[in-house]
Amino acid sequence: MLERETGHEPGAHAAGTPVRATPGDGVSAPDVARRKDTLRTRLLQARRALTPEQRAAAAEDLRGHVLELAQELRDGPVCAYLPIGAEPGSVALLDGLRAAGRSVLLPVVPPRPGPLDWAAYTGPDSLGPGPLGLREPTTPRLGPAALRTAVLVLVPALAADRAGRRLGRGGGYYDRTLGAVPAGVPVVALLHDGELLDEVPADPHDRPVTGVVLPTPGTVATGNNGRG
Template sequence: MQHTAAKSDLRVATLARRSAMDPGARAAAARSLRDAVLAVPELEMAGTVAAYVSIGTEPDTRGLLLALWKRGTYVLLPRLRPDNDLDWASYEGPDSLVPGPHGLLEPSEPPRGPDAVSSADVVLVPALAVDRRGTRLGRGGGSYDRALARVGPAILTAALVYDGELVDALPAEPHDRHVRAAVTPSEGLVRLA
């Protein structure tokens, strides 16, 4: 229970910091993250990338998704299932997104199943923070922990976070799935232990 309470406190503090960020700073961070991700060697060679559509004050992924799609990368995006697991469908440009549950935007294409993420060459996930061991702090629903459990050990999994959200240590629970990298606006891709 101690880890759960600590995670909850971290979520509240991180969301408050993100809300206090200047919109111009958020936009600049999104551009830096987009450029850093597009320069990652694994991503330059990837045929399929699983990613997500940002919401609220998350680092904006819309420019990144469009850039990937325009260069011919097959992009898979999540669709939230009623059990909080993630299904996946193809991204066919900004006009292919439709409103989903909880204020999410989801692809309108037919779902390919929860295991579709296992076909991705790179998996990009949201996070409120990531530590240097790869522990990822999400929003608490477990959706991405389930998705990451389906990804092979050789696949690059990376969380997109703002500067200051790559930290030394986060509380971890047995069900938490680690990511192999974090991407920040100022450091770019940081490979994790």
């Protein structure tokens, strides 16, 4: 249910065409950009208000749901991420995937705007200091194409809706990356309860998710096959 049916590469912006948003060209309509920012502020405030106990309980529930989801998949790596602050997810989730026999790849932010690079997570010792005070893997960089080997892609998000629209933190990194996910591979956002919204504002460049995982209901398919 969470599968993509076909891949889709971001399109090039043809010279001489009027300046308007077309899939993949990265132009954000001003009203959409404003609505995204307003929503981000509200959602980040709500995340900050979560107590350490609530965050830990959510992380534990998400870990269980994701491990269950991963059991249904063929052999292959899982692309995941290291949560920052109150972001849903945990190192325990990464360790759980490894304990279940999965190799785990983590994103590495590229020096210039472009698709995310990837590197293996081989346990807590494989993490070191990265830019902006964040941790990142210290293992060799595998290049953006490593994403094409994944059988599941877990992505961070501030919110998503049932059409698969996803709101990130505003860097555009995942939007530049997810077009390379092979057809049929689920792209799943991890959320806190309350972050699956009726509608998330989206630009044509926004890459959809095929499903979300929330602490309480667990995995929910979005009805989007990942084509946009």
